Amino acid sequence: MPRLLGVDIPADRPTIISLTYLYGVGEKTARELCHKAGVNPQARARDLQEDEVARIAALLDKDYTVEGQLRRQVSQNISRLRDIASYRGMRHRRGLPVRGQRTKTNARTRKGPKKTVAGKKGVKDLR
Missing domain, CATH: 1.10.8.50 (Helicase, Ruva Protein; domain 3)
Incomplete structure (x- = not known):
């Protein structure tokens, strides 16, 4: 190989x-x-x-420009977006889709496996 x-x-x-x-x-x-x-x-x-x-x-x-050099350039661009608090940087920080994809349905590929949030069980209607 x-x-x-x-x-x-x-x-x-x-x-x-x-x-x-x-x-x-x-x-x-x-x-x-x-x-x-x-x-x-x-x-x-x-x-x-x-x-x-x-x-x-x-x-x-x-x-x-390939492999390590290119990966470093891409990560620097992402960290720059995070630092200036742009919209795309905030989406990267939160782990949400960055390029306009929908988040309501079937967004698991970009967001990864479902993350459980503590204390958010089913909310009952108390009317």
Whole structure:
């Protein structure tokens, strides 16, 4: 299993698909990488030679912002939004959907598992 930037990419998939397992590398970027490095995009990742893997890693370091650097940039942007108390920052802080999704129904994917709030049992109508 080849290792790029601290990530094990799947060996039994084509190189172009395996490269998309890196954070920040999509299909288009993977195609560009294969072309620039002179690697067959349809060859299996396990069939890559050491020098081909090294060329891909060098290109990723030199020309692209991926993995750790990109994750740090994203987290800095989110913390900046929290610090200036923008609407999006408040939604991040509360763990609610940020980009306009509905919260009334089926919002569990963004919000995670249901969080129980203490002292909020069924409220009875006392009229």
